[in-house]
Amino acid sequence: MMFVSPRHPVLRVLRALVFATVCVVISAGGHAFAGGGSVPPGVLGAGALVAMVLAYALSGHEPRMEVLLTTSIGTQALLHELFARTATSGAEHLAHGTHPDHGHLGIGMALVHLVIGTISGWWLHRGEVAIWLLLRLLAMGPVTVLRRLLGGATPVTTPVQQVSPIAGARAYRGRREIASAIHRRGPPVSFLAG
Template identity: 45%
Template sequence: MACGDPVLRAVRAVCFAVVCVGVTAGGHAFAGGGAIGPGVAGAAMLGTLGVAYLVGGRELGARAVVGVTAGVQGLLHLLFSWAAPGVERVSEHLHLNVGMGMVHLVVGLLTGWWLYRGESALWLMLRIWGASIPVPRWLPAGAPVKVVTPLWTVTAFDEPAAGRTCDVAGGIARRGPPALGCTTSVIPS
């Protein structure tokens, strides 16, 4: 599956949007900004989904994922503050003091790093599986499906050739005969 595949981009964008909007809305409500209305949450989800789909055309590095995550969470904070009920709450919530700025920065960095690790794990799995993922059943019937061939094969264990010996340094044979075609010699120390 290529980096720019629409299904892969959409799945990655949905994960990014759910995490960013969920963390920012939860932090907003926890900090006393009130619950986010469904209309504002939906608009935030669609906007974040669009941004994530646009930047998700290729595998992203740590700086890109962390930077986009922190930036989107900052914009979501401003959106949630603007949409909060009550003029007094909006004016005091929009004022970023040092403590709130540090919290946003730390949460943005941690969330971005977590998303980057997930992104790198996804690309690693795709490389291991031959750059293909199983297609979900809900996709249209005409969607192409790539059959994955294994990267290695399992071979049977070969018995040792006749006359071959296995020397074990310091080994002591205490019970049972040696393995077929393999004689054990004990080397004195």
Template identity: 40%
Template sequence: MPSASSALRLARAVVFATVCGAVSAAGHALAGGGLVPFEVYLAGVLAALGLAYLIDGRERGPAAVLTATVSTQMVLHQLFDRLAPASAPSMAHGHAAAAPTAGMALVHLTAAALTAWWLHRGERALWLVIHLYGAPPPLIPLPVAAPIEVAAPGPAPAAFTVPAYAGRSVPGAITRRGPPAGPGHAG
């Protein structure tokens, strides 16, 4: 697999970290963990960005992308759980414990699976474009024509003579030019 430039690595890592962070924060809030403050969200995205940049040097398969998103979701859950102030309903359900509850784990794993699928599809499309851009243009064979032999000029053609009946109608001739003749008009 070809290696990616640092600008491409950074762009891919930014997309990965932003998607994982946004999905994780939204899922965390929807599953009862409370809203994640912007500073905590930014810290999570920057942590995911750093890790993604370190492992992001070549094209990854679906298993590697899924492993990375599940790991990132679990790390982000821990970060959001410990640094974000928990809401009262989540404290009552025992969410402040270090291990995620079954509902929270299900939300993070579902988010990881969906983002892994989406990110892997984007990864495949990106690498396809890179491969196509870097590939030499296809060679299209041009049809080769045999050389045409030009004959030497022969005798000049005979002059065209106009027949004597030109301009007159010939009885019984069928004329196909113009609109059809109306009733009473013969040929």
């Protein structure tokens, strides 16, 4: 197996590329859907590069959910600002004498980016968990994986029994020792005075 470790640079680049693609496609699609116009390819590339560098920096270890959610939401806000400032619709709005309102991150737009960033961050986290699990399983080898899948996760071994002498131990002498060790439970028996 060529890429055994999730920390391998090529695998980190691939994972960062997936993160950047998800963030840029969702943000550019949402930008165009909200009436912001099309984003120039150079700006899409710049946004993807920024998201990819950020994701590569975070991909050295297995990311926690809150880290991916924060990164995804922050990347969505950053891409929104980048796309809003460079979209082709800005020139059209200025030609018509109107001011583009899309460039401002208002309450509604912030809420949309928060929801989309949360969903994509959760989805990316699930993918990361799956990749790390898959690579751990591949590192174990096929025989170990099959053994675990078939229910024999750990070999059953019998414990080694050793007799250790106790200092001052006496041999068993009969019924009296057992009788004195028995304790009765319950309320005390009342005796009538007569």
